Amino acid sequence: MFKNILTFFFVSIIANSWAQKDPLITRDSINQLKWVDSIMNKMTVDQKIAQLFMVAAYSNKDQAHINEIENIVRKYQIGGLIFFQGTTEGHAKLINQYQAISEVPMLIGVDAEWGLNMRLPEVTRFPYNMPLGAIKNNRLIEEYGRSVGHQLKRLGMHINFAPSVDINTNPANPIIGNRSFGVDKNNVALKAESFLKGMQGEGILASAKHFPGHGDTAQDSHKTLPTVDFDMDRLDSVELYPYKYLIDKGLTGVMVAHLNVPAIESTNGLPTSISKKAITDLLKNKLNFQGLIYTDALNMKGAANFAKPGEIDLAAFLAGNDVLLFSENVGKGHELIKKAFQEKKFDENRLDYSVRKILKAKYWAGLNNYQPINLNGLNKDLSNVQDELLMRKLVANSITAVKNDNELLPITHLESNKIAYVKLGEYQNDTFVSRLKDYATVDVISGKTIDVVLDKLESYQTVIIGFHSNGASAYSSYKISDTELHWIQEIARKHKVILDIFASPYSLLQLKSTENIDAIIVSYQNIPIFQDLSAQMIFGAMDFKGKLPVQINDEFSFGTGMEISQIQRLGYSIPEEVCLDSDKLTRIDSIAKVVVEDEMAPGLQVLVAKDGKVVYRKSFGYYTYDKEQPVTNESIYDLASVTKILAALPMIMKAEEEGKFTLDTKLGEIIPSLKGSNKEDVSVKAVLSHYGKLKPYITFYKETLDPETNKPLDTYYKTQPGGLYNVKVADHMYLRNDYYDQIYKEIAEAPQNRTLSYKYSDLPFHLFKDYLERTYQKPLDVLVDENYYASLGAKTLTYNPLNKFNKSQIVPTEDDQFFRYQLLHGTVHDEGAAMLGGVSGNAGLFGNSNDVAKMMQMYLQNGYYGGKSYLKTETLEKFNHRYFQNKGNRRGLGFDKPQLDEREKATCGCVSMHSFGHSGYTGTYTFVDPETQIVYVFLSNRVYPTRENTKLATNNIRPEVQRLIQEAIIE
Structure with missing residues (x-):
């Protein structure tokens, strides 16, 4: 009996010791490891190799696609699926269908950087990371992480390939931009920590990306292989900083990008996603990361251009990845990995190392007690008023006033202040204009030439200029045309101007001078909720609280943001914000x-x-x-x-x-x-x-x-x-x-x-x-x-x-x-x-x-x-x-x-x-x-x-x- 107690004591010590380093070890570590062992002991080499694959699935494609995924799951018993576009109900039904034929429940992942709305439009939308980076209160980011975690959990998902911890030091970056928390490494790390704390607290595995850092590139790895040409000191102090910080905070996963980083991988053109030096030597050994390591999608040109389907899967595994994401040919990849094993290019211990991590992650996510998704009330649960309230709080805390000369904001003296609005950009602005008009007479002025516009504006004291970019995509251009820049300057020479940017704050880089522009607001995204709350702030119904998450030349440094108090005008919201029941009000x-x-x-x-x-x-x-x-x-x-x-x-x-x-x-x-x-x-x-x-x-x-x-x-x-x-x-x-x-x-x-x-x-x-x-x-x-x-x-x-x-x-x-x-x-x-x-x-x-x-x-x-x-x-x-x-x-x-x-x-x-x-x-x-x-x-x-x-x-x-x-x- 004493011997059994002693054995249990030492096992507990070892498990607790692992828990300090291994983010996938749960508090119930004894039962977790028993469950993992019980699965491992039954697996053949073929089944273990299959666990490495995570295949892309959709619920908006035809029956042929559904049959293809079902055949892959049935034939290979793969480890997971990553879901993309479709509908909530469609996703739920297919997840249940695919899980029902999987002997070991699969990890279901999704790339939902700003919540499930990124893939499923009927779900409550959350902001991009850039506006989140403008929020001072990191508790809101944790709350946001919890809500995203709840969304994914309710839809039977276990992994979110988020957060992006790229430090966006390059304004010309075509693929990160709005997906980054900003330019400051500490702000990025703290925001990411809060997010993963909230999301992982809901039982969803996080995956920081894009390792080792995609923030200072001017190319898109979906289309080519971008180069990050910095020395190791710079990489260590900037790009790698969030990973080092988050690994110490219990980060469960890292996604490796398709990047050419000469300071890490000397082989010219070898993507980091298949680089042993990047993954095994740096991420595993030097940074001591023991969580799951995922490739970025293997169909992206940054990887796919380097090797054929199947070959890229093998290369990624040999480099040290645990999960092969978006494999384009599971059969070929499985075959080549099996062949490499038989040729002793790696041993079973190496395979077991990754498979054990995958199984630990499955237990961590609750798949040891798998339950099908309950379809009752699914849509209501995924589009609930609590998430809508949170979205409003996040937006309200992000909108940033970077300039406010002569206290033009909020607008006062409506009795003598004749106000006009001029639109720039070609995208929708209806919500903004409608809400402005709830506060005062605001005349919409337009014209084909600046001379026509200036003539119409002659009797107005204040002009609100709204720049409205394409709000449908995180990758939309934020650039203001030369003609529009000219209009801004000419209007500002003759009138008090409030410039409101519904786009990335990098739009401000194009302004040659802001001297005559009295007030500048960064409202980040051109979607209705940002337009609504920004208009309310202009008229003093809400406080300005946001802080600029990026650097705009020497004029607007990181952290710029006027804290402007509201002046007790009526605001506009939803009932639950003021403790009224919307269902009862209806x-x-x-x-x-x-x-x-x-x-x-x-x-x-x-x-x-x-x-x-x-x-x-x-x-x-x-x-x-x-x-x-x-x-x-x-x-x-x-x-x-x-x-x-x-x-x-x-x-x-x-x-x-x-x-x-x-x-x-x-x-x-x-x-x-x-x-x-x-x-x-x-x-x-x-x-x-x-x-x-x-x-x-x-x-x-x-x-x-x-x-x-x-x-x-x-x-x-x-x-x-x-x-x-x-x-x-x-x-x-x-x-x-x-x-x-x-x-x-x-x-x-x-x-x-x-x-x-x-x-x-x-x-x-x-x-x-x-x-x-x-x-x-x-x-x-x-x-x-x-x-x-x-x-x-x-x-x-x-x-x-x-x-x-x-x-x-x-x-x-x-x-x-x-x-x-x-x-x-x-x-x-x-x-x-x-x-x-x-x-x-x-x-x-x-x-x-x-x-x-x-x-x-x-x-x-x-x-x-x-x-x-x-x-x-x-x-x-x-x-x-x-x-x-x-x-x-x-x-x-x-x-x-x-x-x-x-x-x-x-x-x-x-x-x-x-x-x-x-x-x-x-x-x-x-x-x-x-x-x-x-x-x-x-x-x-x-x-x-x-x-x-x-x-x-x-x-x-x-x-x-x-x-x-x-x-x-x-x-």
């Missing part, structure tokens, strides 16, 4: 479809933001039931009474903040027309709380109609403007200019309600329009635009939208057959506001959901937005307060609040009492909740074709959507 889609199908409204917009991020923004249905024009996110709605809190109230708060009145000020003190009236002693606090005994509304228009025909009287209206008739009420309908005074006279003379109680009224907001315009000596529409909308970038928030927008962008409201006798399309629905020229405090404002959200987000941020303070925190707290709650009044000052009585339906009843917002007669609604930091906007035209359609309210649709939002919060 239930809003179902309600929206019911609204359209049951004709509660022809169409609608719904927006949800949380923590300053818009995460749900959709449009449904059409402008009318004719279904001719679909609603888009850019469509503009009549906001009706939401005008009260988005136009009148912010100016009222500003005036109160400036001390022009107090909440206890009586109306007679600030509104001359009310002196001596029954409203003279009503306080500001009371009327804004709808607790001032004022009538709900006055039908001003009825006095202007013929009592017999109910048609507008010629005394008051003309079909064309001119003379005394210039107040536009609707198309071809102009009211007398002096009727303004009559409206305010009617308000002053209107009787009060008999009892003092909560009674919602439009009249205070008519009155405050007059007060604000007299106080500030400007029309209300001008006041709110100058003080709020223009600087917020809320370009669609406007009165009388036909003055700014084409009718096709504006959603119609009611087909009015009692006053204006026409379809109201671009003119305000509310009759009283219409008679005031479309501008009132109670109604008249138009806008889309995105711009409504900007105002509401400003409120939520205590009056701060986009680097500017609009209102004081205490002002908002003062107005978002119930002063008459003990009287059963739920209202704040101007703001609606959650109901106090469950019979009311102001909200879903599931938001906090700190929530505030407003609803509108046309079918609009917006509410924010400071406790959950949620902004909710619902816009519709439920009054089309007639206001008799009350189904939206009777079905409680708007609060019901609010309830779904609350239920989507992830606790």
Whole structure:
């Protein structure tokens, strides 16, 4: 018994000693070695040789290819397969099919340097290594490695031929470039360590490449044999550095490149992939690497030009490789290796050495307990929201501002900063332009010549120039044409310029001078997510954090990168980033479809933001039931009474903040027309709380109609403007200019309600329009635009939208057959506001959901937005307060609040009492909740074709959507 214990003790010591050096030894080393021995003892020489081969497989090829692979696996019992293009389901089915006929489970590999999307487009995409090299936080790279590892594991794979640890010191390198973490050996090594730590932690074998270093070549080893002509000191200190570092960190595999490196291999033209000096002498003996050694693909010209199929396999094995990758002729290779064994060119110990490593790797990867791939939920698992969130984090942390003269980034002062965008490059830019326009009016300028472009740009202060390369490939050209370089310089001479490069940072090498270019951003890849987040950063919704991973002459050194803080503008993301469940939020889609199908409204917009991020923004249905024009996110709605809190109230708060009145000020003190009236002693606090005994509304228009025909009287209206008739009420309908005074006279003379109680009224907001315009000596529409909308970038928030927008962008409201006798399309629905020229405090404002959200987000941020303070925190707290709650009044000052009585339906009843917002007669609604930091906007035209359609309210649709939002919060 003592002898057995002693034996076990010494075996354990030996195994642990190996584990320190051998990265393929697992913690369960005793059972691992037993399993390896059990397989080895059953193998013939032929079977051992077959283990060396890893053959290329596809799931997008024909049945002949499938039969060929199946025959190779069945006949030779090869060691593995490397999968390339296809589909996730196709790969999974074939892997299961091939594994089922393999006596020893095969290692399944893939070249997935930036995740499975490199081969399978339906899988979540991750960035190239170059942008990853720009990320300061290496924990994100480890997280990325874990996600890639999870992807591969789920698809039944065991090896990723990644990471590339080439140090890209040559900008002209045609094959590495974006695949490298950059120019700095320490950064490359640390990024690679983090990646393999994450991936190997998920049970996926890593394979650092391209040994001994492919970073300083100007040729592609797929096409020829590149030369790396440095002495051994340089190679040791630069190219080999990451390998030495990673070997010490438990690297499980190395892929050897097809390179001509005279300092290592003196035989002219002998590729390193079949060089014993490179593989056995240097990698195994000098660097003491004991993991798996793979050839680079043997069909590449860098190797294939040197020897024929089969011959190259033998040469690679004799040089010291363990795995022969992408053999072009397994039968011939097997035959020649067997023949060399028989001729004693190597012994069985040499063969066993590689086969034992392969089998140890199989145990390490879990193939001792092989299970077929579960096809259920495969696509969902490989395209999950966690990976999408990670992709967003990686991109957000990589985008790099290398120059920012005069703090041009982020763009501010939108009210006075006229912005244009000019595109360079021939590839897609839609996402970038669309997102820029979410923040401000950004005009796209184009022309065939620079003179034409400069002429068009004459009135613009800031020009964003985007260079858009081909984002489809890591090998795409990053070069800016000479013509485009000239355009950059000429535009920069006359304007403030932000140059955004959606390509390799090496594009900057072509700029002869950056003196006149105020800001330069490197956004690395021309794909939608980089375009989206880069645009958000330009406008200050996100921080700039990236650091340049390469050297750009003497101007932009490695590590250059401005850390520019965001300025609290709305960002755009996915629900899970702000702890909302996207699946639950999609239930809003179902309600929206019911609204359209049951004709509660022809169409609608719904927006949800949380923590300053818009995460749900959709449009449904059409402008009318004719279904001719679909609603888009850019469509503009009549906001009706939401005008009260988005136009009148912010100016009222500003005036109160400036001390022009107090909440206890009586109306007679600030509104001359009310002196001596029954409203003279009503306080500001009371009327804004709808607790001032004022009538709900006055039908001003009825006095202007013929009592017999109910048609507008010629005394008051003309079909064309001119003379005394210039107040536009609707198309071809102009009211007398002096009727303004009559409206305010009617308000002053209107009787009060008999009892003092909560009674919602439009009249205070008519009155405050007059007060604000007299106080500030400007029309209300001008006041709110100058003080709020223009600087917020809320370009669609406007009165009388036909003055700014084409009718096709504006959603119609009611087909009015009692006053204006026409379809109201671009003119305000509310009759009283219409008679005031479309501008009132109670109604008249138009806008889309995105711009409504900007105002509401400003409120939520205590009056701060986009680097500017609009209102004081205490002002908002003062107005978002119930002063008459003990009287059963739920209202704040101007703001609606959650109901106090469950019979009311102001909200879903599931938001906090700190929530505030407003609803509108046309079918609009917006509410924010400071406790959950949620902004909710619902816009519709439920009054089309007639206001008799009350189904939206009777079905409680708007609060019901609010309830779904609350239920989507992830606790």
